[in-house]
Amino acid sequence: MKFISIIILYISILSANALQESINKADPYSLLRLSKGVYSGNIIIDKPLTIEGKDRGVIIRGDGDGTVITINSSNVTLKNLTISHSGDKFYKIDSAIRMNRCKECVIDRCRIEDSLYGIDMNMVSDSNITNSFITSNNREIEFRGNALKLYYAFNNIFSNNTIQKSRDITLNYSNHNLFKNNQFIENRFATHLSLSHSNIFRDNLYQYNSVAIMIMGAKETKVINNQILSSKGASGIGVVINGVADFRFEHNIVKFNAQGLYIEGGEKAKGMKRYIINNQISYNKEAIHFHQSIKDNTITHNKIVGNIEDITKDLPSKMESSNIIEYNYWDKYGGFDENGDNIGDTPHRVYQYANSLWQYNHNVKFFYASPIMSLLNFISELAPFIEPHLLLEDRKPYIHLSL
Numbered sequence: 001m002k003f004i005s006i007i008i009l010y011i012s013i014l015s016a017n018a019l020q021e022s023i024n025k026a027d028p029y030s031l032l033r034l035s036k037g038v039y040s041g042n043i044i045i046d047k048p049l050t051i052e053g054k055d056r057g058v059i060i061r062g063d064g065d066g067t068v069i070t071i072n073s074s075n076v077t078l079k080n081l082t083i084s085h086s087g088d089k090f091y092k093i094d095s096a097i098r099m100n101r102c103k104e105c106v107i108d109r110c111r112i113e114d115s116l117y118g119i120d121m122n123m124v125s126d127s128n129i130t131n132s133f134i135t136s137n138n139r140e141i142e143f144r145g146n147a148l149k150l151y152y153a154f155n156n157i158f159s160n161n162t163i164q165k166s167r168d169i170t171l172n173y174s175n176h177n178l179f180k181n182n183q184f185i186e187n188r189f190a191t192h193l194s195l196s197h198s199n200i201f202r203d204n205l206y207q208y209n210s211v212a213i214m215i216m217g218a219k220e221t222k223v224i225n226n227q228i229l230s231s232k233g234a235s236g237i238g239v240v241i242n243g244v245a246d247f248r249f250e251h252n253i254v255k256f257n258a259q260g261l262y263i264e265g266g267e268k269a270k271g272m273k274r275y276i277i278n279n280q281i282s283y284n285k286e287a288i289h290f291h292q293s294i295k296d297n298t299i300t301h302n303k304i305v306g307n308i309e310d311i312t313k314d315l316p317s318k319m320e321s322s323n324i325i326e327y328n329y330w331d332k333y334g335g336f337d338e339n340g341d342n343i344g345d346t347p348h349r350v351y352q353y354a355n356s357l358w359q360y361n362h363n364v365k366f367f368y369a370s371p372i373m374s375l376l377n378f379i380s381e382l383a384p385f386i387e388p389h390l391l392l393e394d395r396k397p398y399i400h401l402s403l
Contacts, residue, residue: 019043019060023051029075034058041068041085048075061085066092068115071099077106086115088137090145095120096134099127107132114138117145118166125154129161136166141188150174150196158182163190171196179204184212186232193218201226208232212257214240215247222248231257238284240264245273252279260284260307266292272322274298282306289313294392295320303401305331311350311392319392326396337399348397351388 017040022032028047036055041062045051062068062085069083078097087094095117099105105127112118118134121127129148136144147166148158153174161182163169168189171177174196183205184190190209193199197219204226206212212228215221221244228238238257241247242264254260260281263274273296280303281287287307288299291314304310310332328348335344 017043023047023049034081041083042066043068044070044072045076046072048073050077050079051081052077053080056080058082059084062087062096062115064088065094067095067098067120069097071097071102071105074102075104076102077108078110079106080109082111082113084112084114086117088116090116093117093120093145093149095145095149098122099124103127106130112147115145117149118147118163120149121151121153121156123152124150124156127156129156129158131160132162134161134163134166141165141167146170147187150177153177163187168192170194171199175199178202183207184209189214192216193221197221200224205229206231206238209236211237211240213238215242215244216240217243218247219245220248221246223250223252224248225251226253228252228254228260229256231259234258237262241274243267245271247274248277249275249279250277254279254281254287255283257284259286259289261288262291263288263297264291265295265297267296272296272298272324277301279303280305285309286312290391293320295322298324299394300324300327302328304328313352313391319390323392325392325394327398328394329398329401330394333397333399335397335399342399344397344399348394349390350392352391 019039020043023043023045026032026049031050031052033052033054036057038059038061041060058080059082060068064085065087068086083096086096096112096115096119097107098120099122101123103125107129108131110132112132112134114137116137119129134147136147144167146168147163148169150171151173154176156177159180159182163182164185166187168187169191171193172195175198177199179201181203186208188210190206191201191213193215195217200222202224206226206228208230210232212231213223231237236257237259238254238261240262267273275298277298278301282303283306286309287304289312294313310330330348333344333348335346335348337343338345
């Protein structure tokens, strides 16, 4: 081990790719400790190995073409490194780090910058990405790569990372991964799941993303105790839910978004699909936006406060009987509690009056929040000339906050 350390201290002053030569010469499970300096990238690791920066300021820099570090072996650790300057070709998935068909790897206290993709994980399992910072190149967001790209990746843990100003974080066919205590800031789709099951997102901060979480075709996903704040733009969305089964959304804070939750309810399969429980959904333009049907939802014990619209739906259809909606606190509830049990004596019903016509006819949106729409809405509530459309009914609304 002493011999390896001496070699690494020496190669830090060489211009050739002596780091690759040292990797090739090292025995499996060796530790290569790098002193402060810039090391040539485009390296390949094909054996169990640890590369650790002994000091701050250890940079492994690519030549601007291809991937900076390629890992083709299990039991590889990268620690305390800055990894930068990958190529810029999308079709090659040029990345700071590419991990291929490996397991039990660790990336800890690394900084990834000035690269197209951050970490490309192809068939990776039982690995940890921790305490790291990942950003992209400085192009327009659609020309950046994904900070994390998981494909057939299982049982990995991502914790205490900051991912900022990248394009997306994607999981495809990737199951049983845990994301905990991470920060996702100023990305496009901060988390995008497709056909990926049994993943957990806990205690993360999502802020200033275009869409914080998008879940499509996923089973048994858990989103618990996250802060989902300030999705960017007039169409910024906190959470998009489409084609899920046994989706658990609990103890989250969803605030300051154009749409808090966007729920696609057109699935044909029967059975309870979404459990939205004990969340604070507040100060959004729309708290919950339903597309097509309102069905197969359990919505209970949520605090729904300060939103311009609590419930909206963009296609006309009735709320179906397959929902369980009760014990939520709605600041717009106008009922009473004569027996003092903190449950409203009458259900809380959310209707669609004249001022919601823009949801079906966007030509009307020009008049949204205008005096004429407010007047039509007031008249409709006072003396309806047509029956308003019932969107949602909470049969046991809370009178006082109990969350």
